Amino acid sequence: MPELPEVETVVRDLKKVIVGQTITAIDIIDNRVIKDLSNTQFKRKLKGKTVQSVTRRAKGIIIAFDSDDYLFVHLKMTGQLIYGAKQNIKETKVVFSLSDGNYLNYNDQRLFGWLIYTTDLDTIGYIKTAGPEPFGRDFNCAFIREAIKTRKVPVKTLLLNQFFVAGIGNIYASEILHRAQISPMKPSFRLSDIECERLYDQTVDVLKESIRYRGTSMRNYRDSKGRRGRFMNRIRVYNREGKDCLSCGDKVKRIVQSGRSTFYCASCQD
């Protein structure tokens, strides 16, 4: 499910309600989402811990405790962190009881997600190797111009590469390229300076706009209150094969790149 805007939405909401709370109990319904630790170990590590902060890195959620340790959560395709009443649906895999009497439910239909307990975030390869944050100082036009020089992969594939830039997934890669008027098939090193500029501007603009609309709910994504994101209404090409391009009226096309669907308008993007 969630790409940067969806994860950011969850993080901002959770921050308001779980910081300062203590985990009083943990119910593990399916431990396949828990990495490296047994059920007993996982509970022992987290029970009694008080949440100090909730932050995001790439598409990952970092819950820090006042004891200098962390719970790293990656929602992958279908993970959800829902705060409120205890849930008991078939997707519910782990439930944390909190000191205010509410619960933090981890739901995950496909079980791809990760719950990782650690005392050192650098031991998590995903965090250690993630590329620059799109809103960070390190990600800018000059960085893009330099990074594309040696890359032959289609620019769509490059946008999905988390080593290049953190947080973009399959929906926003198509949306960013449509707004930047760049063909998803264009080899990265062939981007002109102007195109690099448009790519930078639209990456930042699309992600920020989606955060304002609380993300995109294609299928499974829900925020921490179980609500859908409203950026769905602003999607221009993703999952719109055969429909009219909202800019020019031509038909939106779908192709497969590196095994993943790409949607684009051949008239608007070259």
Next chain:
DNA sequence: AGGTCGACCTGGCAGC
């Protein structure tokens, strides 16, 4: 070394 592809899972949907 850079790039591609299957594996990890469950479930919804279209077509027969």
Next chain:
DNA sequence: TGCTGCCAGGTCGACC
């Protein structure tokens, strides 16, 4: 109604 095949927002490791 069932069955089959395809598709789904991500990441990694094995391969070429």
